[in-house]
Amino acid sequence: MKSVHDYTTTIRWTGNRGEGTRAYKGYERNWNLEGEGKPVISCSNDPxxxxxxxxxxxxxxxxxxxxxxxxxxxxxxxxxxxIVIESYEDNPVAKGEMEPSGKGRFVSCTLRPVITVSExxxxxxxxxxxxxxxxCFIARSVAFPIDIQADIQRT
Structure with missing residues (x-):
């Protein structure tokens, strides 16, 4: 039998300059990511x-x-x-595309981990x-391919 569980978070818009969304350029695209017992992360829209x-x-x-x-x-x-991992650092890159209508999506993701192994x-x-x-819960949930270009080195 499958186990089902919930994930929760709070997204709180912080970009009201006093007029709400009355004018498209009159509000900020800023928001906070909040979770019980976790630090608040101040976020915004894509530049x-x-x-x-x-x-x-x-x-x-x-x-x-x-x-x-x-x-x-x-x-x-x-x-x-x-296998004993001593360090792991990734600088991933994702490719997005935007249609003339403004619709966007990710089309691919490349993970580029540099990993050191001692044993x-x-x-x-x-x-x-x-x-x-x-x-991976996330990889199994996204609709774009994920490529891996790992560099694994011995310490």
């Missing part, structure tokens, strides 16, 4: 859509969710195989990346 470039936007957060889910499953599966088989470490899509 291409009038947002603040100094804040995380929904696209940044989705990319971070894909990359961090992949990382956490990699660490888990590596540990199960006796274990490097070939097995590379092979883990191919299995993660079977487990």
């Amino acid at each position: 291409l859509l009038g947002g603040n470039a100094e804040k995380y936007n929904p696209e940044d957060l989705l990319l971070a969710a894909v990359a961090s889910c992949h990382m956490l499953w990699f660490l888990h599966l590596a540990s199960n195989l006796g 274990g088989n490097l070939d097995e470490a590379y092979a883990i990346h191919e299995r993660i899509h079977e487990f």
